[in-house]
Every structure is written in C-alpha cells, then in structure tokens.
Amino acid sequence: MEPTAFRGEVGRVSGPDQNSAGSTFSKLQLLDWCPPQQQYLNLTSRGQSGPSHTQTAAAASSVHPLVPLLLYSDRHFPPSSLYGQPISASAALQADAPSKLRQCYHGNHNNNNGSQLVKKPLNAFMLYMKETRHKVLQEGRERESAAINRILGRRWHALSRSEQSKYYDLAQKERLLHMQLYPGWSARDNYGKRKRKQSRRSTGSCSSWTLSAG
C-alpha cells in the first residue's frame, strides 16, 4: 500500500510540508513549467494568479520533463492534434483553449451510445507506470503487462518520498485539469463501461466477473 502520510497530501496541489527540502514540487514550481496556455486553468489552490509575469515568461520556454507524459501524451493528445506540437507553438490555442482542449483530451473515445466517453484522470501510479514502463521493457526481463506492472508496483514502493511526490503532484494537476474540462463529470459516468468486476484485491483472486449492462 502507499505511504499513509501521502494520503492527506494528495488532495492539494502542494502542502505545508512541501516547503521542506523533501518536496520536488512547490506551487510555484508547478506553474513554472506549466505552459502558458495551461495557466488559464488557474491551478493554484486559492485561485490566485500565480507567479509574476516575468517568472511566467521566463519559464515559458522550459517544460517539466513529465509534462509531455501528463498533458501531451499520445493518448491525451494524438500526434495529429494541436497538442502534439511543441508547447511554444501553441499559443494560438489560448483563444479557444477550453473547447479545443476538451476535443483533444483523451481523444475521441465513444461509448456505445455514440457519445464521448470521458475517461478518468490518471492517478500518481498510473503516471509513474506510463513513464517507467518502457524502461522495464528495455531490460527485456518481462514482456507481459501483468508481470511488468508487478515490477512497477515494487519499484513504486521503493521510490523515495520526494520521488513519489512528483507523481502525486502531477496527478493532482491532472485532476484539476480534468475538473476544468469536464465540470459535471463523475467517475460514476464510466461505471459499467468495462465488462468486469469483483475486486481481486479483497478476494485475492478473481472468482466472479459480471457483465455490466453498459
């Protein structure tokens, strides 16, 4: 299980303890590498305007290494989309950013009714997996995703607190972005969209899968 101390930190962009040296991200740092067209989201916890204009402008050319993973991944923004382009080239998006972003975010996954299926934002571990999976593949020890995920689960627990905090913060950012894009969305909307169920965590092994009426 994850470090219990993190539980209470997940629900905010940055916490008091993150002022300490142990934190990789601070509120300011988050906005430092946040591309300008993303800052309209106003991701500060209290809705304040964030860093000064000079800071923002200076940071516009730098991108946090995990940003492509989070906001510019192939899944979120297909290569053909505007968000597949370099961040600095997408300033024109600002005018109609919310609608365009909504079109690109998560791609165009439709449910059975033909309406768009908005997927859940990725949590910290999912973000970690997306970034790290290829490394395990390169090692060539495992090929099956289930086996790779077991390895990644062990490595996740082996990460330092500050290393994990990077992904918790990114996950928080992802959730905030998701909330901005889909204000009325609920995780419940996707219940039954996958054929399955019965928790393997509590029962140990899968015993009864049910087919939800999607």
Next chain:
DNA sequence: TTCCCTTTGAAGAGT
C-alpha cells in the same frame, strides 16, 4: 476478437 491479468490510487456507493 474480446477479455484477463496485474499494479496503485481516486472516487462513488453502501453500511
């Protein structure tokens, strides 16, 4: 072709 497996975390539902 479709679903399972496997992981952690978030969130909704139920008690």
Next chain:
DNA sequence: ACTCTTCAAAGGGAA
C-alpha cells in the same frame, strides 16, 4: 467513518 467496488494504462496471452 469505514469498507467495498469500479476504473484508469498497458499489452501479451488465453479463450
């Protein structure tokens, strides 16, 4: 408040 369920990604393997 607490527990349980469902889904998020990935892709090889099994049916």
